[in-house]
Amino acid sequence: MAKPVVTVVDYGMGNIWSVLNALRYLGSAPIVSANPDEIARAEALLLPGVGSFHKAMATLHRTGIDQAILGAVSKGTNLLGVCLGMQLLANHGSEDGYKPGLGLIPNPVDMFTMQEVGSQKIPHVGFNRVRIAPDTSLFKGLPDAADFYFVHSYRILSGRLSGKISTCVYGIEFLAAYEKDNIYATQFHPEKSQTNGLLLLQNFLAL
Amino acid sequence: MVHKRLIFTLLYDQGQFMLSRNFRLQKVGDLAWLQTHYNFSKISYSIDELIVLDVSRTQRSPSKFCESLKALTEGCFVPIAAGGGVRSIEDANRLLRSGADKIVVNTALFQNESLVSSLASEFGQQCIVAAIDIKHTAKGEFQVWVESGSVCLEGPAASWISKVTRGSIGELYLNSMDRDGTGQGYDFQLLDLIASETSKPVIMAGGAGNAKHLAAGLADKRVDAVATAHLFNFIGDGLKQARQSLISSGVELPLWDVQFLEQHLGAE
Numbered sequence: 001m002a003k004p005v006v007t008v009v010d011y012g013m014g015n016i017w018s019v020l021n022a023l024r025y026l027g028s029a030p031i032v033s034a035n036p037d038e039i040a041r042a043e044a045l046l047l048p049g050v051g052s053f054h055k056a057m058a059t060l061h062r063t064g065i066d067q068a069i070l071g072a073v074s075k076g077t078n079l080l081g082v083c084l085g086m087q088l089l090a091n092h093g094s095e096d097g098y099k100p101g102l103g104l105i106p107n108p109v110d111m112f113t114m115q116e117v118g119s120q121k122i123p124h125v126g127f128n129r130v131r132i133a134p135d136t137s138l139f140k141g142l143p144d145a146a147d148f149y150f151v152h153s154y155r156i157l158s159g160r161l162s163g164k165i166s167t168c169v170y171g172i173e174f175l176a177a178y179e180k181d182n183i184y185a186t187q188f189h190p191e192k193s194q195t196n197g198l199l200l201l202q203n204f205l206a207l
Numbered sequence: 208m209v210h211k212r213l214i215f216t217l218l219y220d221q222g223q224f225m226l227s228r229n230f231r232l233q234k235v236g237d238l239a240w241l242q243t244h245y246n247f248s249k250i251s252y253s254i255d256e257l258i259v260l261d262v263s264r265t266q267r268s269p270s271k272f273c274e275s276l277k278a279l280t281e282g283c284f285v286p287i288a289a290g291g292g293v294r295s296i297e298d299a300n301r302l303l304r305s306g307a308d309k310i311v312v313n314t315a316l317f318q319n320e321s322l323v324s325s326l327a328s329e330f331g332q333q334c335i336v337a338a339i340d341i342k343h344t345a346k347g348e349f350q351v352w353v354e355s356g357s358v359c360l361e362g363p364a365a366s367w368i369s370k371v372t373r374g375s376i377g378e379l380y381l382n383s384m385d386r387d388g389t390g391q392g393y394d395f396q397l398l399d400l401i402a403s404e405t406s407k408p409v410i411m412a413g414g415a416g417n418a419k420h421l422a423a424g425l426a427d428k429r430v431d432a433v434a435t436a437h438l439f440n441f442i443g444d445g446l447k448q449a450r451q452s453l454i455s456s457g458v459e460l461p462l463w464d465v466q467f468l469e470q471h472l473g474a475e
Binding site: 013015016017018021022025050051052055084096120121122123124125126127128141146147149150151152153169170189191192193194195196197198199 | 208209210211212252255277280281282283284285286287303304305306307308309328329330331332333334377378406407408431432460461462463464465467
């Protein structure tokens with residue numbers, strides 16, 4: 001089966017190489033682009049990201065990449081947001097001050113609170129177990145619960161969201177992966193989650 | 208509950224990978240040697256994280272280090288932290304574009320705090336691993352050493368650690384220079400130097416020589432991850448066996464099925 005050409009959105013804040021490394025390993029030939037026109041025309045989009053929500057949104061807005069992504073998604077292009085790339089899909093974020101997000105996942109992104117995590121540490125770093133929603137496309141082939149690598153201090157809560165909601169618990173239950181129509185997102189890093197993550201990326205390529 | 212981690216640390220010096228003993232370096236082999244003899248990519252399925260440090264004492268070549276990092280981490284799908292000589296945002300960016308997910312900072316923690324806070328605001332605190340090299344004095348006190356363990360900072364280690372921990376960092380990597388490369392086991396006294404209310408994850412390093420040492424580290428409540436840089440003790444099947452013995456003795460390390468690759472991706 002022909003795999004889509006995945007365009008990895010490069011806005012200067014992603015672990016681009018790792019994402020490309022995993023996609024290439026799976027036999028895909030990804031394109032890296034910061035060009036809104038190319039992004040708008042992509043066969044499939046991957047929005048990576050490591051860093052500050054505020055800064056990332058400001059960059060997406062300044063470059064017009066935000067509108068390019070929204071345009072592509074409204075045409076039905078499959079989008080996978082990873083880590084900060086998932087958070088950017090949210091309604092708004094509070095990292096470094098209030099900032100609207102892309103609004104594709106209708107919940108906010110806020111920092112884990114001490115009340116939530118209790119004696120556990122922030123950031124949430126390491127492999128943690130994801131409770132996988134039934135009948136997802138992304139997790140096809142994996143058991144009901146599987147370990148994935150997380151590194152984040154901010155989270156989206158899973159309450160009130162529709163779609164296929166896979167969760168993880170770190171003191172509080174939060175959104176680990178999201179799947180609705182052509183919008184896919186993971187708070188964890190599939191490209192850093194050994195064979196569990198490779199399988200997920202393979203599933204995204206097979207959509 | 209987040210799983211504890213088993214980390215392997217590779218030490219790089221001008222194209223060669225090194226074995227360190229009390230911070231004295233010994234050449235082991237280059238990347239080709241590592242791949243040929245030990246199939247490093249396969250070994251990475253036995254660890255939860257990889258740390259690669261440029262420990263060159265003379266002139267560093269960041270671009271060569273990044274090339275090696277890229278080649279090394281092809282086929283590695285674990286978190287990778289890299290560092291050694293990070294002096295600017297640009298240095299960090301180059302590493303992050305060569306396969307690193309996190310940046311390891313050592314000397315700058317003490318001598319260039321503004322760099323550490325700019326790195327944190329650029330990439331997020333979780334991206335910063337604060338590596339602290341610690342050594343006993345003859346009197347049994349602990350001191351922090353910087354610049355590849357060549358310069359001793361005045362004052363007790365505990366106050367330096369406390370200062371670093373309050374700063375914009377994601378994790379602490381505590382390395383015992385006394386135990387480094389000795390294979391005698393971790394120095395748990397280092398953990399007493401950390402304030403009990405510390406909220407940053409702690410990686411233990413320096414001294415692990417076998418799976419029992421790793422297990423002892425992971426059993427300590429204050430420890431979030433254990434690291435070893437002991438190439439000879441753990442390379443080959445060593446890490447795989449160590450991981451298996453940890454899991455079968457009840458340590459809750461993350462699980463993945465390496466067979467997935469053959470089953471689902473085998474046609475590639």
